[in-house]
Amino acid sequence: MQNYDDIFPLVRDILVDMFELDAEQIQPNAKLYDDLDIDSIDAVDLVVKIKEVTGRKVKPEDFKSVRTIDDVVIAVQKLLED
Template sequence: MQREAVFEQVKLALVELFELDAASVTETAHLYQDLELDSIDAVDLVVRLQKLTGKKIRPEEFKTVRTVGDVVDAVTQLLADA
């Protein structure tokens, strides 16, 4: 899956799960400060991404994730490791 396609899927998940304005979901948007997600929301996002990728996501893979772009990078790497 191309990086742009991953971004679109992550964006769609964020909009659907957390009722965010699609325009606010950019690669540079910070998950906690800009999008006001919390740790429970992060778990929900990981569950959605596991369904999307069909891969188990280990918590340590997401420890450094701070922005939407970081999520896209992590998912892209996960898919590349397949």
């Protein structure tokens, strides 16, 4: 599970489950804070969940510049490649 097409549905399902979002809202260019109303505490919860799901240690700096769903998917992809 290292390519974008495998990771995007995983990220989408996590967001739907954790934040009760509609799957249709979760598009690659959707902005976490502006479009999906995810705040900084939610973002931390998301990082914790990604750590649980991937079994990888997540460095906060890897997610510091994440702004969109696409950014999250790419960050997870890099995490899995390491």
